[in-house]
Amino acid sequence: MVETFLGRFHFHFDNRRLDFKRWISALISSHKTLFTVLWIVAFASIFVWQRSIVDGLRIFGRAHPARPIPRLRPVAFNLTDFGGVGDGVTVNTEAFERAVTAISKLGSRGGGQLNVQPGRWLTGPFNLTSHMTLFLAEDAVILGIQDEKLWPLMPPLPSYGYGREHPGPRYGSLIHGQNLKDVVITGHNGTIDGQGQAWWVKYRQKLLNHTRGPLVQIMFSRDIQISNITLRNSPFWTFHPYDCKNVIIKNVTILAPIFEAPNTDGIDPDSCENVVIENCYISVGDDGIAIKSGWDQYGINYGQPSANILIRNLVVRSMVSAGVSIGSEMSGGVSNVTVENLYVWNSRRGVRIKTSPGRGGYVRHITYRNVTFDNVRVGIVIKTDYNEHPDGGYDPKALPVLGDISFTAIHGQGVRVPVRIHGSEEIPVRNVTFRDMSVGITYKKKHIFQCAFVQGRVIGTIFPAPCENFDRYDEQERLVKRSVSQNITDIDYDF
């Protein structure tokens, strides 16, 4: 394509030069000074013309023309229709707000679509509306403004009673929504970039008085879909659906630095029902996914569980925390979660359930299937003493119930501790099943399958050999040997 274009370039150039010569000879007969001046002007204009051709060539050489934006709603707008400027400097908060106001009037007619064209669109936080599609073109980047004074404060989440990092109000999210229905954020892999660096630094230096805001937070809503885009550098949790129903996240890339980007969880379904997360790539500075349902007494009172969650076909990296977590805030309960075809690489932990006395609630009916750990320090973790509380008002006798958890087809290599299930006398872990597991370990030592206060069964042969707490069954699920005690404790955090 470039060669053809160059050929065309020479052709035009020669033509132009021929015209030019004829024009010059006409001039020579008239005035000599005028001739000199004109010669210079003409030469300069050819130079400028040539340069513009070269610039054109560079744009042309971008491999492909811009992909046309599909029409996904009856009415579509461009952000520029509302005065948006994608120069990376102009603040577009009002343009987004005007666009959302326009779309909010179209609900009864199938809603509206807002196209964000290629460019860098700096903005402060703004709200979405129902029946809206936000479409990010290829090379469109929405940039979160870093000045926290432009981030509105919101009351604490009812199930946290607290801003999570500081008491009292918290910053809202860059892209926010409450009480919505039918919202889609999609595109040709455009990006929402929270520019979280400034927030992380201020957080570490303890310069913030309020809890940082998520990148995208949708609350009390239903029928939400996020697909085909990239989310990066969130100030705090990246996507936080809170008390929502019917949430689909597919084919999304979520990125943040793997170190020194505190609390940049990828996706935190929180008191949500009917959630599908699939075909995503997540590499962040905290948990890739963390399923939650509120914190201690506030979460118990709010009483809204996370349930019916399907997570599949994911590649996740988390050097600081875990690939897929449940908890530690799970006080409204978490149930019916399936995690399958998960690949966790170069991470601290693979999959983790974390809780503590005071949480109340439950974690049950959790299925892990076809999970691969590649260079992970601890593969499977259940931790029952994650003692982080909103305030002194929690009830230490509110004990979470953990059980009915199964692990099937667990594979991997380069894992230091494949399993650490640390139940306690107060919070025993019940009915855990292992079947078909072979995980390559980095050290052939003791303490590689660590257990305490866990009851359950192992079906068939697994590697590494399970702890004595489990009953043994053969492949046909016939009892081979019953465990003498589920209370045996072999936990070693030095590993």
Ligand SMILES: *[C@@H]1O[C@H](CO)[C@@H](O)[C@H](O)[C@H]1NC(C)=O
């Ligand atoms: C949006 O801008 C594109 C060019 O980028 C143009 O083709 C299209 O007609 C515009 N659409 C609307 C709804 O204004």
Ligand SMILES: *[C@@H]1O[C@H](CO)[C@@H](O)[C@H](O)[C@H]1NC(C)=O
């Ligand atoms: C955004 O939504 C929140 C919650 O509904 C509301 O408090 C706030 O005023 C809204 N902001 C704007 C600019 O509409």
Ligand SMILES: *[C@@H]1O[C@H](CO)[C@@H](O)[C@H](O)[C@H]1NC(C)=O
């Ligand atoms: C995933 O999204 C990219 C653009 O972000 C698109 O090119 C690709 O076709 C999508 N894949 C699927 C399976 O939807």
Ligand SMILES: *[C@@H]1O[C@H](CO)[C@@H](O)[C@H](O)[C@H]1NC(C)=O
């Ligand atoms: C989307 O963009 C991200 C960030 O630039 C990139 O890592 C990812 O591979 C892209 N996804 C697709 C499907 O092209």
Ligand SMILES: *[C@@H]1O[C@H](CO)[C@@H](O)[C@H](O)[C@H]1NC(C)=O
């Ligand atoms: C935090 O509060 C202190 C004392 O009121 C104030 O000086 C400082 O500017 C505040 N910082 C931010 C980021 O709001």
Ligand SMILES: *[C@@H]1O[C@H](CO)[C@@H](O)[C@H](O)[C@H]1NC(C)=O
């Ligand atoms: C993602 O992009 C692909 C390719 O453009 C498209 O076929 C698919 O419908 C999109 N998926 C969603 C859920 O938007």
Ligand SMILES: *[C@@H]1O[C@H](CO)[C@@H](O)[C@H](O)[C@H]1NC(C)=O
């Ligand atoms: C469990 O969740 C799945 C989605 O992953 C759903 O299809 C199924 O109906 C749920 N089961 C129950 C008993 O609610």
Ligand SMILES: *[C@@H]1O[C@H](CO)[C@@H](O)[C@H](O)[C@H]1NC(C)=O
């Ligand atoms: C297991 O998961 C991997 C991704 O980690 C995938 O490539 C493979 O196809 C899955 N196997 C089955 C049987 O689904």
Ligand SMILES: *[C@@H]1O[C@H](CO)[C@@H](O)[C@H](O)[C@H]1NC(C)=O
């Ligand atoms: C143990 O958990 C499995 C799911 O992993 C469930 O099917 C089974 O009914 C549970 N057994 C008991 C006795 O509750």
Ligand SMILES: *[C@@H]1O[C@H](CO)[C@@H](O)[C@H](O)[C@H]1NC(C)=O
């Ligand atoms: C195991 O611990 C439980 C709870 O503390 C206790 O009820 C039970 O008697 C203990 N069993 C054995 C065999 O020590």
